[in-house]
Amino acid sequence: MRAAFQSLLMPVLMVDPHRENAPVAFANRALLDLTGYSQEELSGRSWHLLHMPGSGVDALTAIDAATQAGEALETGFVGRRKDGAAFECTLALSPVRDEAGRLRWATLVLTGIGSVPDPHRDVTAASWDLEEQVERRTKALQAALNRRTALLHEVEHRIKNTLQMTASLVLLKARRLRDPEARKVLQETAERVSALSAAHRLLSASGDAGRFNLQEFTAELAGELVTALPKGQVDLDLDIQPLGVPAPKATALALLLNELIGNAVKHAFPNGRRGRLTIEIGRAENGLKIAVEDDGVGLDHAPATEGSFGKTLITMLVQQLKGQLTWRDQKPGTRAEIAMPVDAQEMKFE
Missing domain, CATH: 3.30.565.10 (Histidine kinase-like ATPase, C-terminal domain)
Known part of the structure; x- marks a missing residue:
């Protein structure tokens, strides 16, 4: 599929509709030439990077909604090149599904491209720099959150192991007791500890601790x-x-x-x-x-x-x-x- 898009003369983006803000999975040569970005600069970043801030907010909202819903859409769009220059175009959104009908990707095809005079280019560049700073800060905060989540999973994992060991020790002691009533009490205690261990195991295995x-x-x-x-x-x-x-x-x-x-x-x-x-x-x-x-x-x-x-x-x-x-x-x-x-x-x- 990517090879087919690469050969097209019109700019094409392939984005992931299942992730927040639909990050770019692939951009063909025509789109890279239009925007001035490289494949590495776009891959993994939200396709919103190509939207001119302050213009066509309703269109952007409609595009995002159609992307998540797996619906086709055609609308006017004001884009932004890497140097901050604006361009107008028609954006055609098409969902890409697998053989089972499940939504896999979404393609954005740009046609009818024309330049837009920008008397406030310096303001636009400053706004773009601010967006870059916000994105970097967001990534740093996300990295910190990921580290905290990993630590929570590790703590849950250690608690689970400790509880499993405790249950095993209690059962071992129960088997050596001759008094049936005392043995029953220890066996029930081991069952309760095992239940706690299972709860912590599921917490540590879950994607949401x-x-x-x-x-x-x-x-x-x-x-x-x-x-x-x-x-x-x-x-x-x-x-x-x-x-x-x-x-x-x-x-x-x-x-x-x-x-x-x-x-x-x-x-x-x-x-x-x-x-x-x-x-x-x-x-x-x-x-x-x-x-x-x-x-x-x-x-x-x-x-x-x-x-x-x-x-x-x-x-x-x-x-x-x-x-x-x-x-x-x-x-x-x-x-x-x-x-x-x-x-x-x-x-x-x-």
């Missing part, structure tokens, strides 16, 4: 807990919206989900009872709603949990998240519902 992917974490956790039962005993039904919540809530949510799902797995299906475990997570009117439901023995027949550490921990975590917890006896089965406030700006679809 400030966002916790609830869907991925819950699916992984529920799958692991259900595998502790005989194969086929319990069917797992997940209805989880692909939501991301702020990282500061990750630890409490990870522990809470571990307790709720683990409680159902351990107590709802005794003596090989078959059943279904349903987990629902999604947006609610005032934030986030979590529901864990089983069709097991129900509250009346489940082992007593009054005063248990698990129940106490669930209550504490719900309070920490400023949520409300409701237990419902489904007859058969039990349903735990949690409604917690999460600002709409804090929560987004992944």
Whole structure:
């Protein structure tokens, strides 16, 4: 494709519509001759560099919108050469799609090029210099942000490794204990630490260290807990919206989900009872709603949990998240519902 554009006599730009301000991927020889730039000077920079500041703002907005939407467009355009001189032309935008119909690139073809007298050339040059300074400063700030993000990922990675080691040590100690009750306490502790480790692993692996992917974490956790039962005993039904919540809530949510799902797995299906475990997570009117439901023995027949550490921990975590917890006896089965406030700006679809 580039070879075909290179041979054209009319100026052609190929830009990336998926990145902010559509950076230049390729410019043919005719465009380089028109603007005075080199391929290296344009590649990777926003194509807005070729727009004359202060002119045709509506046209520029329309071009950007069509580029992102993958739509064709033809409009008048006032461009700027490297030396600050302006030129008028007609700009034709065309989307480039792959065989599957996905938008890959956008081409900008310039025709009908003519000069524009510029009585304020010195002002234009000064404005161009200011833009260059702003762009350099922006790049420096972006580099600093990238370094900070990398550091956060490294911290999350180290926390994950530490938690994994802690869980392994606790399990090792549990296996050596003869007292079944003490062994059970340590095994449950190791499960909770493992849940925290999984949360930090997902945070470190995510492209956004400030966002916790609830869907991925819950699916992984529920799958692991259900595998502790005989194969086929319990069917797992997940209805989880692909939501991301702020990282500061990750630890409490990870522990809470571990307790709720683990409680159902351990107590709802005794003596090989078959059943279904349903987990629902999604947006609610005032934030986030979590529901864990089983069709097991129900509250009346489940082992007593009054005063248990698990129940106490669930209550504490719900309070920490400023949520409300409701237990419902489904007859058969039990349903735990949690409604917690999460600002709409804090929560987004992944």
